[in-house]
Amino acid sequence: MFVRLMDELGYQRFAVVGHDRGALVAFRLGLDFPAAISQIAVLDVIPQGDLWPALSGVGTVFAAHLPFLAQPPDLPERMIAADPDLFFGHFLDSWQSPPGQLTADVRAAYLAACRKPETIAAICADYRAGAFIDPGHDQADAGAGRRLRMPVLAGWQDPGEQVLPFGPAKIWASWATNLSTVTYQCGHFIAEQQPVALCADLCRLLEKDG
Template structure:
């Protein structure tokens, strides 16, 4: 008998076409469609389920949309094209804008964790009149991420370098024991061991096991196409014009950089604070994340 996947309680599920080429995103949708829309983007090695606590709270007074990103979960996983753009954050951000539009929203607030935060940043840069507010959980913008990874401290990001390699080797290595690879990060990055219950962990591992090539392609894009796009924005002086809130572990202090200062170069209208939980903060500290998101949504530009 096929095992039923965990779901966000009270949410409906649908597959929504987001490109002319037929790519569909799988999304959990809850709350009043006429209410203020909020799109929540998951990180690695997770799916939309990471937002289950936050989404259920927000749905009381918002229209909440939680997709699996392109290449993850139950969303489509197109083969990586030779130009490296299939999983560029620009492409994935366009998916999210198309998803929200298909669900009736021309403008929306956007929150992202980890990989989803990188997609959210790109959406904010490429679609400033569409993204009204932006919340980032525990990530640096791509250019800064690569810049701070140096010396022996870069060992914590070994997976970034592994998955940046040309197609073939990283996929074969990870596919040899995907549960060990992806489970390593679920164990290492969580400060609260019970934050990800067994059935959700199993769902994450199943989803990753079935998506090794597309997950690697997502990371590979961050070493090439995403760097090119971010570099062009930096040179052009393009910044995030909407109110931005960043919640981050204090790993900037451990690695010798000021995360808030790096973020301020991209987000002049910034609220930045560190948190005491682990990387999976929407699951480890959902009340804190929800409160920060509600505070962000109440901000007007420049406040």
């Protein structure tokens, strides 16, 4: 549908930049519609087919929200709705590095959107798809040898002292044949915390021949 929309707008070939779930959408567009996608940037995420097998032991602590949000309806929805500001505020605050970099108005806008019941339901549905649908698609594509052939920029936050249970560069190298990688000195919110560096990297990506 996204590719059809772009075509109707007059764009038969275009670049896609995505963060977190948006990056997984970009990843899927690149695999499913390679002729339409010129360049891809994927920020602070790895494919779901690689993520779930990598989560084990103490490494699962930092990703405890993944299995929680993927629980059947409507357990997580009701628990989150009891205090959505506490739940989402925890991630808005703890996923910053250093803390306090999101301005008060940005934080308030995030929380206002996440208080809506339909937003909570959509977030949980997305995480269920990430657990039970996306990995199968990724595994099928990997087995068929499908890869991203266009220029790809994979960027992620500096984990600091935290040891990731996976290597983002290695994982993205297994999917992209024309890959550049970068680590940003910030937390999860790369666009908000490192806009100048990110913009420069995206300009370099878009200059590459797709």
